């Protein structure tokens with residue numbers, strides 16, 4: 001029994017965190033609201049091995065697992081990175097590897113990006129090269145984005161470019177059929193990790209702000225009402241984090257209960273992130289209620305991702321079934 | 326990361342499980358917070374001791390098995406799963422013993438640990454006083470230096486099971502010149518000493534689980550000072566994190582409670598209300614989260630790390646969770662809750678004390694905000 005990341009995992013995470021702090025500042029997130037992000041960050045991440053991490057070594061990857069990747073997704077969440085890292089690195093790379101599809105190498109190397117579309121999703125990302133789409137029957141198809149017709153939809157999070165896709169599956173586009181369970185677990189654990197990172201950032205920013213913002217002659221952060229709210233946010237994050245790590249571990253171990261573990265991870269991380277949003281906004285006051293202040297981009301990302309691939313209530317229903325209730 | 330148990334650990338689990346299956350009383354014992362129940366629980370402690378199961382993590386010479394932290398967790402999980410009796414010895418074995426191991430003299434260890442493990446000597450925690458609750462440094466009970474020892478005067482209160490205990494450990498002011506955290510010492514006092522009066526107090530849940538303890542010129546010999554004179558605060562604080570952290574409420578307790586809750590919900594005739602079902606699920610998830618968090622904490626400790634202020638997070642989590650588990654059970658029971666069906670109402674009342682004892686949750690949130698998040702004290 002051992003519940004901890006290895007030193008190597010920690011070192012790699014620190015390196016990615018450094019890169020992201022440098023290359024994905026809030027201005028980059030803000031810029032993504034106006035125009036799709038350029039490929040520079042994606043290329044650097046690919047060069048570091050992050051994008052292809054889950055591809056087998058023979059396919060140019062690192063042959064690593066979801067557990068190795070999840071702290072990096074937390075970091076991606078922390079900086080509110082817009083690029084499709086969960087869709088591509090956490091889901092498409094391992095799926096294409098399993099399917100033995102030749103696009104796998106191009107995706108793992110960072111050359112092509114992928115957006116994911118479960119058959120239950122009303123919308124998909126439209127800012128990628130490829131779309132990996134599920135039919136209602138659970139078959140998976142890989143299509144180029146320009147071969148799919150999409151009508152643009154606007155997200156509350158302006159950095160997320162979304163649309164409704166109209167497409168027809170064909171024998172040519174089919175990559176596999178028995179992939180849905182794995183894809184779903186990988187996707188929701190990936191988003192759960194991002195949500196943890198977003199929540200951490202919201203908490204850190206708020207702690208920093210309330211320590212310096214003064215009213216009544218002292219920092220507002222010295223007021224107990226503020227302290228207790230932020231303590232509750234930390235509590236939610238700290239207890240959600242091991243759930244996400246365990247779910248990632250279960251993916252790698254092909255645990256029989258992986259779907260339950262993934263559902264728990266997403267539910268807890270989503271709830272923690274929503275609490276972080278509420279309290280971050282409240283503890284900042286009006287300054288955070290403006291689009292000129294950066295925090296709104298993190299808040300909106302949380303709202304978008306919390307609902308993506310099932311919100312907390314949805315996932316608790318999965319667990320309800322598991323508990324025979 | 327490796328979330329599997331070794332063969333040794335699995336064997337250990339198996340041994341514990343089989344023993345509990347054969348030995349746990351079929352009929353639940355009366356509450357250990359009543360006189361009769363306490364006696365029965367004390368007998369049970371002896372049964373555990375004879376099987377070397379009362380203090381598995383202690384060294385063998387004191388009645389333990391030198392179990393690892395992992396084995397301790399397994400023991401707790403199996404113990405709660407089997408619905409085995411409440412541990413009336415817990416304040417001694419979980420709160421005092423760690424201090425004895427860390428600060429005790431050889432004489433103190435030889436004198437006190439074995440009878441504690443056996444359950445024949447039972448310890449109460451004497452920290453709180455009428456005017457020293459959350460603000461523990463406001464302690465007024467004092468011990469004046471006399472030849473060969475100390476003369477103790479004052480009052481302790483809310484001493485759990487104090488009316489049935491044989492001994493008390495606690496903080497007393499030994500240097501009247503010093504204030505607050507300074508000038509306190511950790512003393513061990515037999516409750517049958519001359520000048521000690523114990524008055525049982527009924528708790529919210531109806532049991533006589535509380536006591537007030539009065540000291541009038543009680544003589545305590547020097548050898549019963551635990552740790553350095555006037556360093557009682559340091560000694561006390563060295564163990565609060567284990568009280569809030571690991572030992573007081575192991576995950577097994579909540580895994581078992583949520584399993585009971587799940588069964589209660591599943592056994593209801595008819596369709597379960599969606600909101601109630603959601604609450605059951607949430608409670609079950611919380612217990613899982615608490616278990617994983619504990620695995621993480623134990624790993625950290627085994628790597629040589631210490632749990633400091635983070636133990637406050639732990640305490641808030643389990644105590645709030647425990648209340649929610651019981652509230653959900655009452656929701657399910659509806660009008661039967663009042664009749665204490667399944668003991669849930671009584672359990673609910675006890676769960677409400679969790680956010681109060683071992684440092685209130687308001688105090689814990691202050692600690693988290695100031696010492697973990699680093700927010701300004703004032």
Ligand SMILES: Cc1cc2nc3c(=O)[nH]c(=O)nc-3n(C[C@H](O)[C@H](O)[C@H](O)COP(=O)(O)OP(=O)(O)OC[C@H]3O[C@@H](n4cnc5c(N)ncnc54)[C@H](O)[C@@H]3O)c2cc1C
Nearest residue numbers: 450451452453458459483484485678681682683684685687
């Ligand atoms: C079931 C049970 C068993 C117990 N067993 C023992 C025992 O065996 N031995 C022992 O010594 N004690 C025991 N206690 C006592 C327990 O430690 C105290 O109740 C606890 O420390 C709180 O003190 P208090 O009750 O005096 O409340 P107070 O300190 O008077 O607090 C009252 C309220 O004010 C709040 N408050 C106080 N200060 C602050 C602050 N700075 N910021 C925000 N809020 C604040 C508290 O959180 C609480 O809500 C037990 C208590 C219970 C309920």
